Amino acid sequence: MxxxxxxxxxxxxxxxxxxxxxxxxxxxxxxxxxxxxxxxxxxxxxxxxxxxxxxxxxxxxxxxxxxxxxxxxxxxxxxxxxWRHAPTVLAHPTPDGRCAVLHRRLDDTAAAL
Incomplete structure (x- = not known):
């Protein structure tokens, strides 16, 4: 069937x-x-x-x-x-050894950049 x-x-x-x-x-x-x-x-x-x-x-x-x-x-x-939310959302290493990091708080992201 x-x-x-x-x-x-x-x-x-x-x-x-x-x-x-x-x-x-x-x-x-x-x-x-x-x-x-x-x-x-x-x-x-x-x-x-x-x-x-x-x-x-x-x-x-x-x-x-x-x-x-x-x-x-x-x-x-x-x-x-x-839902779980990490304080650090995303990180992307750059070829020169630095790392761009996105945080949940805009001020933290701006300070890191």
Whole structure:
């Protein structure tokens, strides 16, 4: 017997999962297909270097996610999501050995530059 669905979402990264969730909330039957062994795409994390130390496995810079009205409406906090905010957001080493650093506080970023 062939299962019938209203939508097929290819990829269980953050965009695919949000799209599937919105369709399911609208009453659609949704099938999510993912080639990797775990969902999450570029926003997955795991303990890969030391026990208790969780590292990002791909992209670590999703600052707009915490402010996203779409993600807020999904009430992911009720399912265990907790946003964490490091005081130092991003660092980029330069060829001459210096490092540009972005901080959560504008004054700290300006002083570092």
């Amino acid at each position: 062939t299962e019938r669905v209203d939508a097929v979402v290819v990829g269980a990264g953050h965009n695919g999962l949000v799209a599937a969730n919105l369709l399911a909330d609208a009453g659609w039957d949704v099938l999510v297909c993912e080639a990797a062994e775990a969902p999450g795409g570029a926003v997955r994390s795991a303990e890969i270097t030391a026990p208790g130390f969780v590292s990002d496995l791909a992209s670590a810079f999703h600052p707009l996610g915490a402010a996203s009205p779409v993600l807020r409406e999904l009430d992911l906090g009720a399912h265990g999501l907790q």
